Amino acid sequence: MTFQILTFCGSLRAASSNRALLRAVERLAPEGISVHAYEGIASLPHFAPDLDHDALLPPRARELRDQVAAADGLVFAVPEYMHSLPGSFKNALDWMVGCPRFPGKPVALAHVSARHAFAPAQLEEVLGTMAARIVPEAGFNLGLTTNTLDMETICTHPGHRSAITAALEAFRTAMRPGPQ
Numbered sequence: 001m002t003f004q005i006l007t008f009c010g011s012l013r014a015a016s017s018n019r020a021l022l023r024a025v026e027r028l029a030p031e032g033i034s035v036h037a038y039e040g041i042a043s044l045p046h047f048a049p050d051l052d053h054d055a056l057l058p059p060r061a062r063e064l065r066d067q068v069a070a071a072d073g074l075v076f077a078v079p080e081y082m083h084s085l086p087g088s089f090k091n092a093l094d095w096m097v098g099c100p101r102f103p104g105k106p107v108a109l110a111h112v113s114a115r116h117a118f119a120p121a122q123l124e125e126v127l128g129t130m131a132a133r134i135v136p137e138a139g140f141n142l143g144l145t146t147n148t149l150d151m152e153t154i155c156t157h158p159g160h161r162s163a164i165t166a167a168l169e170a171f172r173t174a175m176r177p178g179p180q
């Protein structure tokens, strides 16, 4: 059985360190775990409850929900903006709420920065409200103070590499069907 993981980068910056981290997760995924990035955050329309009905749902939002529904687990890597979550990323979460397969979905939180004092807890609060199943042992923090980071650097750093592979193994266990 191959588990399908869908990743979400909360930054739209071209040289995003969070995206580099998620690419490293993709690169280091062991056999039996397939990792794909959701790339649609920038093209989602603003969430509007009036559009949140089957007949009016924007195609991009439907596509997001379909991808989330098909995934066995989700990984989020999100920076902090003004002590909070980036607006474009929060918009994606707002659209995800209407995905009937979101509640109970295993979620891992991957962090680059040691500096974010507010957004990580806010993200957990929001995901908890959405009834995600956050898997603490599948989360990790590289604990860095830089945002100049590329995938190769992460993959070749022994500590980062082992943190990612250990987290993926823990996530595999959490994604297995049946009682946890």
Ligand SMILES: Cc1cc2nc3c(=O)[nH]c(=O)nc-3n(C[C@H](O)[C@H](O)[C@H](O)COP(=O)(O)O)c2cc1C
Pocket (backbone or CB within 6 Å): 011, 012, 013, 015, 016, 017, 018, 019, 079, 080, 081, 082, 083, 084, 113, 115, 116, 117, 146, 147
């Ligand atoms: C508009 C803006 C606001 C930010 N506010 C915060 C903040 O409140 N706290 C913090 O620790 N970093 C803050 N940062 C720094 C970013 O979180 C940091 O550069 C992060 O690494 C960006 O992620 P990325 O490398 O994936 O783009 C802010 C950056 C920007 C552009």
